[in-house]
Amino acid sequence: MSIFIESASNSKFKFIKNLTKKKYRLKEEKFLVEGYRIIKQIFEKNLLNTIIIDASLAQEKINELKDEFSKIDMIFLDKKLFGQISDTKNSQGIMGICKMNLDLDMNLDEEFILVLDRVQDPGNMGTIIRTADAVGIKNIILLKGCVDPFNEKALRSSMGSICNLRLFNLEEEETLNLLKDNGYSIVSTFLRTNNYYDKVKYPNKVALVIGNEANGISDNLMQNSDILVKIPIFGEVESLNASIASAIMMYKIKETK
Numbered sequence: 001m002s003i004f005i006e007s008a009s010n011s012k013f014k015f016i017k018n019l020t021k022k023k024y025r026l027k028e029e030k031f032l033v034e035g036y037r038i039i040k041q042i043f044e045k046n047l048l049n050t051i052i053i054d055a056s057l058a059q060e061k062i063n064e065l066k067d068e069f070s071k072i073d074m075i076f077l078d079k080k081l082f083g084q085i086s087d088t089k090n091s092q093g094i095m096g097i098c099k100m101n102l103d104l105d106m107n108l109d110e111e112f113i114l115v116l117d118r119v120q121d122p123g124n125m126g127t128i129i130r131t132a133d134a135v136g137i138k139n140i141i142l143l144k145g146c147v148d149p150f151n152e153k154a155l156r157s158s159m160g161s162i163c164n165l166r167l168f169n170l171e172e173e174e175t176l177n178l179l180k181d182n183g184y185s186i187v188s189t190f191l192r193t194n195n196y197y198d199k200v201k202y203p204n205k206v207a208l209v210i211g212n213e214a215n216g217i218s219d220n221l222m223q224n225s226d227i228l229v230k231i232p233i234f235g236e237v238e239s240l241n242a243s244i245a246s247a248i249m250m251y252k253i254k255e256t257k
Helices: 011-018 022-028 036-044 059-068 079-085 122-135 152-158 172-181 219-223 242-255
Strands: 002-005 030-034 048-054 073-077 094-099 112-116 139-143 166-170 185-189 206-210 227-229
Touching: 002 011, 011 022, 011 073, 011 079, 022 030, 030 036, 030 152, 036 048, 036 094, 048 059, 048 079, 059 073, 073 079, 112 122, 112 172, 112 242, 122 152, 122 242, 139 172, 166 172, 172 219, 185 219, 185 242, 206 242
Parallel strands: 002 073, 048 073, 112 139, 112 206, 139 166, 185 206, 185 227
Antiparallel strands: 030 094, 048 094
């Protein structure tokens, strides 16, 4: 089915526009993505609900998209309306409404789990998710205070990896109990320790905690960590970017598996 919308008062357009807000994404369990590449990835995961196309695209391009996504509902938006929901300067003219993959159980047999503590920058969130996917991590726990991973900027940075992982929003105490009960050793980065990340012997089951960009890991998580490590800094900066630090740690721990 395909429809054309040219009025901002149209109920379907209002629904689409609402998906740019976190509370509506969570309520509807749907989110918006923009760009052909990520839409193609999500389509292949059977999570694509609707294609949204800028009606001003060349007819040849529109025909190609109709052929490729022939089984998916399509909404054609007036150029000005498309611009109201697009988050990019040089848009490809294609967006998608996608289902959140929420009906999942955490696999607690996995050797490696990632825990994000109040990571607030969407670029960092997306990059961490993408790196975790590259490393082969399947479970990511998002503690209260984390930026929405379905935020437009986070989605762009994740490059579709968000659909390859299981994401869980849990409270801190719930997370600590879950990890301890299932035999995970909690590894956290901490500047005031003598343990360098590449000199430590990592246990069989690891939960790596990545903290807030400005304040690091909470005191409670720090106190309940089994291993505290630091990444050496040879220059004059005080700390590494959260996504860079997480990449270094993830690959090092993965190397031991």
